[in-house]
Amino acid sequence: MNYPKLPKECTSLLCKYLTPQVFDALKDKKTSNGFTLEQTINSGVKNIDSGIGVYAGDEESYMTFSALFDPIIKEYHGFDTSDTHQSNLNPDDLNAPNPDPKGEYIVSTRIRVGRNVDAMPLGPAISKEQRDEVEARVVEGLSTLKGELAGSYTPLLGMSKEVQESLIKDHFLFKEGDRFLDAVGLNRNWPEGRGIYHNSDKTFLVWVNEEDQLRIISMQQGGDIKEVFTRLVTAIKSIESEVTFAYNDHLGYITSCPTNLGTAMRASVHIALPKLAKDMDAFKTITDKYHLQIRGIHGEHSQSEGGVYDISNRRRLGITEVEAVQDMYDGVVALIEAEKAL
Ligand code: ADP
Numbered sequence: 001m002n003y004p005k006l007p008k009e010c011t012s013l014l015c016k017y018l019t020p021q022v023f024d025a026l027k028d029k030k031t032s033n034g035f036t037l038e039q040t041i042n043s044g045v046k047n048i049d050s051g052i053g054v055y056a057g058d059e060e061s062y063m064t065f066s067a068l069f070d071p072i073i074k075e076y077h078g079f080d081t082s083d084t085h086q087s088n089l090n091p092d093d094l095n096a097p098n099p100d101p102k103g104e105y106i107v108s109t110r111i112r113v114g115r116n117v118d119a120m121p122l123g124p125a126i127s128k129e130q131r132d133e134v135e136a137r138v139v140e141g142l143s144t145l146k147g148e149l150a151g152s153y154t155p156l157l158g159m160s161k162e163v164q165e166s167l168i169k170d171h172f173l174f175k176e177g178d179r180f181l182d183a184v185g186l187n188r189n190w191p192e193g194r195g196i197y198h199n200s201d202k203t204f205l206v207w208v209n210e211e212d213q214l215r216i217i218s219m220q221q222g223g224d225i226k227e228v229f230t231r232l233v234t235a236i237k238s239i240e241s242e243v244t245f246a247y248n249d250h251l252g253y254i255t256s257c258p259t260n261l262g263t264a265m266r267a268s269v270h271i272a273l274p275k276l277a278k279d280m281d282a283f284k285t286i287t288d289k290y291h292l293q294i295r296g297i298h299g300e301h302s303q304s305e306g307g308v309y310d311i312s313n314r315r316r317l318g319i320t321e322v323e324a325v326q327d328m329y330d331g332v333v334a335l336i337e338a339e340k341a342l
């Protein structure tokens, strides 16, 4: 493989950090699962509008290709190679009374974590047999959940297009054919091995074998962020007693995209900010101050509709889960104040 042509207008962290020197140092390396530099960078090379553009095939990728991953991790999370990761899943430590009790701004709240099964390759390097084994082990673990978390698993294989599309439209299910995931091999053997578990109210959901092997999700209408967090913590602990997840003291939970390392947590609200959105500079000044990311309402790489945005914590590594949610909460309070003042 030759050094890829990366156009000047490319703003991804891949384009920033894949210098010819880094490329030369890494181009012949491979992890023990056979994951190469070419696979690591292919998503960002094929999709120059990527935010990041790199994926890991396994935990070892973060070491083997550290000359590329470390500066990306440092810039995205503000996390150094000498730092260690800490976890705090105690809802009592979260200071988050509903910032919008009258329901004027916040449409819904969702908090998710990514998880991957210990000692398995990550999705970009997994074989079909291993992926199917992950699905079977996870579904077995989920079948033990009780009370509010009890639900059922539906594989994507055999799901009608109608049901699939309506779950996607209502924000419950992952999209199909994502080009960023496609380029790193995350869509191989689609739809086999993929599926969704949820309770009857769809306030607790688990995606199986999408970007990560599990996305554990708690969501509901309105702005009761603490209730959403508390449900998620109960779920994480219950699932963790059945399935062991990939974790290390430096990088926290291991995920296929470096943006998700650490807590692997994205806490978001869908929030109507039509006035503030008319002045994107003012909007971004607030989101930058509170380390927030702005997405559209159909997930990553989508657009806003009707002045409604997906606002979430940007950092996930080197801060605890409570701090990740607190980032989002404090920022949302500031955004609501700014919208009210206009
Ligand atoms: P992820 O959060 O897993 O990184 P996406 O950004 O692609 O992935 O979002 C996945 C889905 O979750 C999308 O349908 C998105 O609209 C939905 N979603 C995200 N945040 C919220 C929210 N606060 N309320 C309702 N749906 C949400």
Ligand code: IOM
Binding pocket: 049, 050, 051, 052, 053, 054, 180, 211, 257, 259, 300
């Ligand atoms: N997490 C991943 N889907 N994303 C950061 C892709 C990208 O834009 O590089």
